[in-house]
Amino acid sequence: MVRLLGPQDRLLTTIEKQFPGVRVLARGNELSLVGDAGEVRAARQLVEELVEMVRNGQEIGPVEVQASARMLDEGTGKPADVLSQAIVSSRGKTIRPKTLGQKQYVDAIDDNTIVFGIGPAGTGKTYLAMAKAVQALQRKEVNRIILTRPAVEAGERLGFLPGTLTDKIDPYLRPLYDALNEMMDPELVPKLLAAGTVEVAPLAYMRGRTLNDSFIILDEAQNTTPEQMKMFLTRLGFGSKMVVTGDITQVDLPNGASGLQLVTRVLGSIDDIHFARLGSEDVVRHTLVGRIVDAYTKYDAEQQARRFERDGTDASGNRAERRGHAPQDHQPRSPRPERRWGR
Numbered sequence: 001m002v003r004l005l006g007p008q009d010r011l012l013t014t015i016e017k018q019f020p021g022v023r024v025l026a027r028g029n030e031l032s033l034v035g036d037a038g039e040v041r042a043a044r045q046l047v048e049e050l051v052e053m054v055r056n057g058q059e060i061g062p063v064e065v066q067a068s069a070r071m072l073d074e075g076t077g078k079p080a081d082v083l084s085q086a087i088v089s090s091r092g093k094t095i096r097p098k099t100l101g102q103k104q105y106v107d108a109i110d111d112n113t114i115v116f117g118i119g120p121a122g123t124g125k126t127y128l129a130m131a132k133a134v135q136a137l138q139r140k141e142v143n144r145i146i147l148t149r150p151a152v153e154a155g156e157r158l159g160f161l162p163g164t165l166t167d168k169i170d171p172y173l174r175p176l177y178d179a180l181n182e183m184m185d186p187e188l189v190p191k192l193l194a195a196g197t198v199e200v201a202p203l204a205y206m207r208g209r210t211l212n213d214s215f216i217i218l219d220e221a222q223n224t225t226p227e228q229m230k231m232f233l234t235r236l237g238f239g240s241k242m243v244v245t246g247d248i249t250q251v252d253l254p255n256g257a258s259g260l261q262l263v264t265r266v267l268g269s270i271d272d273i274h275f276a277r278l279g280s281e282d283v284v285r286h287t288l289v290g291r292i293v294d295a296y297t298k299y300d301a302e303q304q305a306r307r308f309e310r311d312g313t314d315a316s317g318n319r320a321e322r323r324g325h326a327p328q329d330h331q332p333r334s335p336r337p338e339r340r341w342g343r
Contacts, residue, residue: 001029003054004047006061011050014062018069019043045072052080059094063284067099070281076100087131088138090183095131101282102128109243112274114233116221117245118260119278120293122285125245126219130179132243133215137197142215142240144196147176149219150203150228173200176219203228212237221246221260229259233267249296 005012005026012024022035022043031047033040049068053060068079082103086094097103102124108115109132117125133145170177177200180189192198203224218224218232221244236242246260267273280297283290 001026003060004050011060011062011065014065015043015046015050015069018046018066042072049079053084056080056084058084058096063098067281071100077103087128088135088183090185093182095127095183097128098124098284099282101276101278102284105276105278106132108274108276109241112272113240114236114242114244114273116260116263116273116275117243117278118248118264118275119282120247120249120280122283122289122293123278124282124284125247125278126175126217127179129217129243129245130176131183133217134180134183136215136241143213144215145198146211146214146216147173147180147198147200147219148203148206148217148232149173149176150221150223173202176200176217203232206232206235209235210237211235211240213239214241216240216242218242218244219246222248222251222258223253224259225253225257226259226262229263233263249300 006014009026012026016022016024019035019039019042021039022033024043025032025034033043033047035043046065046069049072050060050065053064053068058064064079064083067083071077071079071082077100082100083096083098085103085106086096087106088095097106101119105115105117105125106128109129117129119125130147133142133147136142137145177189180198180200184192189198193200203218214237216235221229223246224232232244233242244260244263248258248261251258251261264275268275280290280293283293
């Protein structure tokens with residue numbers, strides 16, 4: 001019961017938020033649900049799923065409660081089965097998908113050679129890919145893990161950084177090191193890095209390489225140019241897997257030409273390449289992050305609509321036919337007479 005309700009009954013409060021018409025009462029080892037009959041049935045189904053998850057040894061939090069309620073409401077699966085897949089365990093912590101979208105993303109990595117994880121911040125794109133990479137290394141499915149990302153600042157120039165080349169690129173690769181230290185023994189990570197079993201490098205170092213028997217992750221792929229994306233994907237060797245993650249709404253490139261945006265149109269119909277799209281419902285950070293993502297998505301849609309009304313172009317910049325206005329035939333202008341200039 002303590003694990004079901006959480007510290008200070010926080011999960012009980014979360015359950016009540018999912019069903020405003022239901023009051024949940026906890027006495028001893030029993031729960032009582034009071035309210036509208038339909039909502040009580042739905043709340044009971046949710047509680048039964050949470051009880052099953054706790055009995056299976058799974059730690060549950062507000063994210064699991066909300067995801068389970070959403071799955072039951074949409075009829076997209078049994079939460080106790082969907083959210084119970086353990087990927088890797090480290091220091092008593094088990095990493096597993098926490099939403100249906102994340103579960104489908106993890107399954108796609110198992111079933112495909114190249115997977116693109118596209119979604120907003122906080123959806124676990126890189127974190128779950130790292131977990132699958134560590135799992136593959138532990139199972140000896142691959143011989144090494146290669147982590148890379150473009151060295152692009154987020155909207156500001158840091159200038160020349162002091163130190164050796166490693167010191168210069170470390171700030172850009174720090175998120176990958178942090179995730180790696182969470183999933184593996186921190187004392188083991190330096191040894192793996194020194195032996196080359198785990199390699200963390202900027203994208204610029206990938207040119208000319210063929211990566212065999214490797215699990216390769218490209219993070220922050222929205223900041224790659226189309227040429228860099230093509231270069232990276234053609235590094236794929238035998239016995240390897242690739243996972244490319246990014247958020248196409250947060251491009252930091254100066255000209256905005258993102259290789260991740262282009263590749264969705266170029267490779268969308270090729271077998272063994274999968275595009276997993278995560279949304280605000282898959283955000284596992286603070287609940288405000290999901291609302292922030294939704295608010296920006298709504299704002300961008302409104303701006304796009306205003307742009308169409310103003311100059312008749314869609315999101316790709318292509319001119320579209322306005323409603324009620326027939327396209328006009330434009331006659332080519334006659335060339336201007338040549339002007340001769342004297343001294």
